[in-house]
Amino acid sequence: VRVVAPGDVTAVVNTGDDTELHGLHISPDLDTVTYTLAGLNDDERGWGLAGETWSVMDSLDRLGGETWFRLGDRDLATHLYRTQRLAVGATLSEVTSEITAALGVSVRLVPMSDDPVRTRLTLLDGPEVSFQEYFVGRRHAVSVESVRFAGADTATPAPGVLPAIADAEVVVVCPSNPIVSIGPLLAVRGLADVLATRRRDVVAVSPIIAGAALKGPADRLMAELGHEPTVVGVARLYAHFVGTLVVDEADSAAADAVEAMGVRCVVAPTVMHTPDDAAALAALLLDSGRPSGATRSGQR
Amino acid sequence: VRVVAPGDVTAVVNTGDDTELHGLHISPDLDTVTYTLAGLNDDERGWGLAGETWSVMDSLDRLGGETWFRLGDRDLATHLYRTQRLAVGATLSEVTSEITAALGVSVRLVPMSDDPVRTRLTLLDGPEVSFQEYFVGRRHAVSVESVRFAGADTATPAPGVLPAIADAEVVVVCPSNPIVSIGPLLAVRGLADVLATRRRDVVAVSPIIAGAALKGPADRLMAELGHEPTVVGVARLYAHFVGTLVVDEADSAAADAVEAMGVRCVVAPTVMHTPDDAAALAALLLDSGRPSGATRSGQR
Numbered sequence: 001v002r003v004v005a006p007g008d009v010t011a012v013v014n015t016g017d018d019t020e021l022h023g024l025h026i027s028p029d030l031d032t033v034t035y036t037l038a039g040l041n042d043d044e045r046g047w048g049l050a051g052e053t054w055s056v057m058d059s060l061d062r063l064g065g066e067t068w069f070r071l072g073d074r075d076l077a078t079h080l081y082r083t084q085r086l087a088v089g090a091t092l093s094e095v096t097s098e099i100t101a102a103l104g105v106s107v108r109l110v111p112m113s114d115d116p117v118r119t120r121l122t123l124l125d126g127p128e129v130s131f132q133e134y135f136v137g138r139r140h141a142v143s144v145e146s147v148r149f150a151g152a153d154t155a156t157p158a159p160g161v162l163p164a165i166a167d168a169e170v171v172v173v174c175p176s177n178p179i180v181s182i183g184p185l186l187a188v189r190g191l192a193d194v195l196a197t198r199r200r201d202v203v204a205v206s207p208i209i210a211g212a213a214l215k216g217p218a219d220r221l222m223a224e225l226g227h228e229p230t231v232v233g234v235a236r237l238y239a240h241f242v243g244t245l246v247v248d249e250a251d252s253a254a255a256d257a258v259e260a261m262g263v264r265c266v267v268a269p270t271v272m273h274t275p276d277d278a279a280a281l282a283a284l285l286l287d288s289g290r291p292s293g294a295t296r297s298g299q300r
Numbered sequence: 301v302r303v304v305a306p307g308d309v310t311a312v313v314n315t316g317d318d319t320e321l322h323g324l325h326i327s328p329d330l331d332t333v334t335y336t337l338a339g340l341n342d343d344e345r346g347w348g349l350a351g352e353t354w355s356v357m358d359s360l361d362r363l364g365g366e367t368w369f370r371l372g373d374r375d376l377a378t379h380l381y382r383t384q385r386l387a388v389g390a391t392l393s394e395v396t397s398e399i400t401a402a403l404g405v406s407v408r409l410v411p412m413s414d415d416p417v418r419t420r421l422t423l424l425d426g427p428e429v430s431f432q433e434y435f436v437g438r439r440h441a442v443s444v445e446s447v448r449f450a451g452a453d454t455a456t457p458a459p460g461v462l463p464a465i466a467d468a469e470v471v472v473v474c475p476s477n478p479i480v481s482i483g484p485l486l487a488v489r490g491l492a493d494v495l496a497t498r499r500r501d502v503v504a505v506s507p508i509i510a511g512a513a514l515k516g517p518a519d520r521l522m523a524e525l526g527h528e529p530t531v532v533g534v535a536r537l538y539a540h541f542v543g544t545l546v547v548d549e550a551d552s553a554a555a556d557a558v559e560a561m562g563v564r565c566v567v568a569p570t571v572m573h574t575p576d577d578a579a580a581l582a583a584l585l586l587d588s589g590r591p592s593g594a595t596r597s598g599q600r
Contacts (some may be wrong), residue, residue, distance in 0.1 A: 020387075021384070022324070022380035022381075022383050022384045023323040023324055023325070023380070023383035023384065023387060024322070024323055024324075024380075025323070053353070053355050053373075055353050055355060055373035055374055055377075056356065056373050056374070056376050056377045056380065057377075058374075058377075059373070059374040059376075059377030059378070060377040060380055060381055062377070062402060062403075063377060063378065063381045063398075063399060063402045063403075064381075064398065064402050065377065065380060065381040065384065066384060073353075073355035073356050073359070073373050074355055074356070074358075074359040076356050076359075076376070077355075077356045077357075077358075077359030077360040077362070077363060077365065078359070078363065080322035080323070080324075080356065080360055080365060081322075081360055081363045081364075081365040083322050083323035084321070084322045084323065084365065084366060087320075087323060098363075098364065099363060102362060102363045102364050103362075103363075
């Protein structure tokens with residue numbers, strides 16, 4: 001949003017993390033993207049709203065209720081709003097448009113699907129759990145045997161998703177967990193196919209830097225499921241729909257191995273410490289995704 | 301609870317006011333009784349919790365959500381708790397026990413039924429609305445043509461309701477709206493019948509004083525539905541299951557007319573300005589409901 005007009009950006013967002021708690025429909029990824037674009041996110045905590053208060057959770061705790069998934073007071077309003085609108089027949093897309101409009105977000109935010117898709121993880125020698133039970137409840141400190149996206153077989157992309165990809169000048173796959181954040185999108189019918197048709201203009205940023213995830217369990221999850229937790233492993237997972245992979249300078253030695261997967265490799269600083277870093281990376285991605293764009297060295 | 305051991309009191313509470321909002325199950329009457337007995341109620345506002353905060357409603361307002369039914373942050377925790385427990389199969393009775401236990405309430409609180417019963421009002425020349433749409437949404441400033449209790453035909457009394465009435469030393473019908481607060485209880489199968497078998501020991505307090513309700517629409521509602529909005533009208537509505545009606549001193553002249561309905565009439569101060577007033581009235585009620593109890597003059 002700092003290098004192009006925000007209204008020219010469509011964000012297709014994972015809803016495999018969605019969950020129902022206390023009767024409320026919670027869409028953590030949609031909310032995180034919304035709050036961040038609205039400038040309302042809490043940078044220090046890394047999730048939720050700045051200046052958040054916790055009266056509801058404190059009282060729920062007193063009642064002996066489930067408080068492992070912390071819902072701030074202001075954040076709860078989003079869930080109440082969404083749940084009420086869905087209950088009277090609005091689609092998740094419609095609700096998302098309403099929320100982003102109310103919060104002054106100009107980027108077009110689209111859930112990957114209006115149909116329910118739920119990421120389910122079978123733990124090693126353990127039960128199958130929801131994404132939030134794995135990620136928040138167990139702080140992803142458990143090994144995973146397999147992952148599936150319940151509902152993806154029959155889910156159709158939300159209105160506008162396929163055209164947005166088909167018509168985009170550049171498609172960016174953000175540096176996110178390939179298994180549980182990008183994976184659910186690819187599982188929705190038709191989405192991977194349309195991405196593949198745009199392969200030349202699809203540029204991804206590796207979430208793995210020097211064999212490790214900057215945050216979260218992407219590296220462990222890849223290894224547990226048999227994927228090499230390196231930029232080469234990412235390239236292998238993405239090769240069928242990604243034309244260009246941007247890897248961090250720390251991985252410059254792996255560029256040839258990435259290109260051996262049939263994926264053009266661009267080496268650049270990918271760690272976004274500041275909004276300026278993010279803007280620079282975004283500009284590079286837009287250039288990299290265009291035929292006349294950056295070369296492998298990342299120079300523009 | 302100031303004149304008998306709280307543990308000896310069972311409160312059978314109306315759930316016809318229950319509603320679903322934002323996906324949450326809200327039981328306003330159960331909550332009001334719970335908060336009041338826990339000493340957590342807001343005396344000045346007359347509903348909800350003392351020291352309440354409104355972060356969720358403020359944020360919901362910003363999103364353009366429905367905020368006509370004000371839910372405080374601390375109060376919301378109760379609804380989240382109840383909704384979550386009901387979703388995993390707990391009954392409303394069980395949830396009510398859990399909430400009262402957590403808040404240190406010794407009185408046994410029982411919903412009239414674990415099955416859904418919903419008070420519906422057809423407005424004069426208007427639509428049928430829920431109780432909360434009538435009471436809160438329209439501030440009961442509309443005329444009512446008819447009232448029904450949807451679901452009451454098939455609802456059964458919650459566990460313990462019928463035995464509590466059958467075994468009680470005295471059954472007190474509190475000074476509440478005869479149509480929409482006491483009415484739903486009487487509509488639940490078997491409840492009016494067991495009350496009738498205890499008629500001699502059932503003592504009611506008239507919510508109508510000198511032809512008017514102390515608060516709320518009881519007087520107008522009675523008139524609109526063809527009932528005389530006086531203590532005599534109350535006696536007529538209650539005669540089949542109430543042996544004694546306590547009327548305020550302001551209605552002493554109507555005592556004979558009440559007794560002409562076949563209901564013993566006790567005249568006493570019934571306006572509860574202070575906890576001491578409430579305790580004195582409670583003591584009178586317990587005496588009045590006992591065979592050897594107070595005389596018509598209200599002297600003990």
